[in-house]
Amino acid sequence: MRKIAAHYVLPVSRPPVRNGILTLGDDGEVLNLSAPYGELQESEGVEFYSGALAPGFVNAHCHLELSHLRGVAPQRTGLAGFISCVAAHRDAFPGEQALRAASLADAQLHAGGTVAVGDVSNRGLTFEVKAHSPVFYHTFIERLGLRREDIEHGVRSALLLAEEAAKLGLSASLTPHAPYSTLPEMYAALAAQSGSWSVHNQESREENLLFEEGRGALRDLLTAIGLTPAPPTGKSSIYHTLQHAAGVQRLLLVHNTFTSPDDYDAAAACCKNISWVLCPSSNLYIEHALPPLQMLRAKGASIALGTDSLASNASLNLLDELKLLAERFPDIPLSETLRWATLGGAAALGLERTLGSLDKGKRPGVVLLSNLDLDKLKLTPETKSRLLTKKNAYICRGKEAI
Numbered sequence: 001m002r003k004i005a006a007h008y009v010l011p012v013s014r015p016p017v018r019n020g021i022l023t024l025g026d027d028g029e030v031l032n033l034s035a036p037y038g039e040l041q042e043s044e045g046v047e048f049y050s051g052a053l054a055p056g057f058v059n060a061h062c063h064l065e066l067s068h069l070r071g072v073a074p075q076r077t078g079l080a081g082f083i084s085c086v087a088a089h090r091d092a093f094p095g096e097q098a099l100r101a102a103s104l105a106d107a108q109l110h111a112g113g114t115v116a117v118g119d120v121s122n123r124g125l126t127f128e129v130k131a132h133s134p135v136f137y138h139t140f141i142e143r144l145g146l147r148r149e150d151i152e153h154g155v156r157s158a159l160l161l162a163e164e165a166a167k168l169g170l171s172a173s174l175t176p177h178a179p180y181s182t183l184p185e186m187y188a189a190l191a192a193q194s195g196s197w198s199v200h201n202q203e204s205r206e207e208n209l210l211f212e213e214g215r216g217a218l219r220d221l222l223t224a225i226g227l228t229p230a231p232p233t234g235k236s237s238i239y240h241t242l243q244h245a246a247g248v249q250r251l252l253l254v255h256n257t258f259t260s261p262d263d264y265d266a267a268a269a270c271c272k273n274i275s276w277v278l279c280p281s282s283n284l285y286i287e288h289a290l291p292p293l294q295m296l297r298a299k300g301a302s303i304a305l306g307t308d309s310l311a312s313n314a315s316l317n318l319l320d321e322l323k324l325l326a327e328r329f330p331d332i333p334l335s336e337t338l339r340w341a342t343l344g345g346a347a348a349l350g351l352e353r354t355l356g357s358l359d360k361g362k363r364p365g366v367v368l369l370s371n372l373d374l375d376k377l378k379l380t381p382e383t384k385s386r387l388l389t390k391k392n393a394y395i396c397r398g399k400e401a402i
Ligand SMILES: [Zn+2]
Pocket: 061, 062, 063, 120, 200, 254, 308, 309
């Protein structure tokens, strides 16, 4: 048993507890959270930390296999420019180098307080890293397809990757990449194989323009590489995904930077279980835009946070996303954004029974947030995060995940 205390405990599922004492079992299970009367006194057997205790972070969108592409794409190119750059460099590095970068990124994720990740893989390069990591990974095996003749092979190779993941004890599901890269037939084939999708959605204005009017930089990119984009429908790109998502049990819509209130309503009417995953640092890097946070809050959306990859972000630590949100949206309280970085991500990945909040019976991992503004309970540019719990405290391989 272990007792940990700090100036604040942020349980996420309820308001912050000043001078809270968290009691953990040997396996990291939360046994109790108590608040002493008055100031907390140094007492025997209680570890006291300066700062706040929070549940482990859950990063709902990452591409560990792109970790070696740090800095290869310039900022603010727009999505078409970014895709061209990543495609040109993706396989230009030796596999060993890509693997080393993924391994280092995984270690940094963990040290910064991340306990679970929804990670996109197009190949099996990072599977061993993920299988041996103390971080829990759910792998979304991603496929795109704009050529009918490629669909069968694409699905078959994805199923083989899913088998490989299962042999390593990794949780995995098949997912389409994005509306602009995926034919209706590919959506249908993937829907037949998977109940959990993580789809890039409305990451750029160009994506909506492609579907609404059949023009723009994404259309130019696709035609330049010999692909035929879908004909314009007069509707935004989200409808292309929604046409095939009604039977999907769990849908993560990622980015949503150019999602309108009407788009939100259409999605909510189509699917019951949607998580709106936001990656604000990546959006600034690629599009120089931020997602419509206030609209999503007003709609009562289930929000989660992701980092995207090191190709479009300096860090895979959700603390940096929280700092960015604190700077750009100072009126949103830390208790709310922290919820997106923990319980929101856990719910997106089907891990909310174990992770995401400091509730009795969970094994969420405990993160220390130090160098906070304790008077206002706000992050500062100097705030740091680190895990205080051992690696066996929050592992929940396979069974409980989506
Ligand atoms: Zn992504």
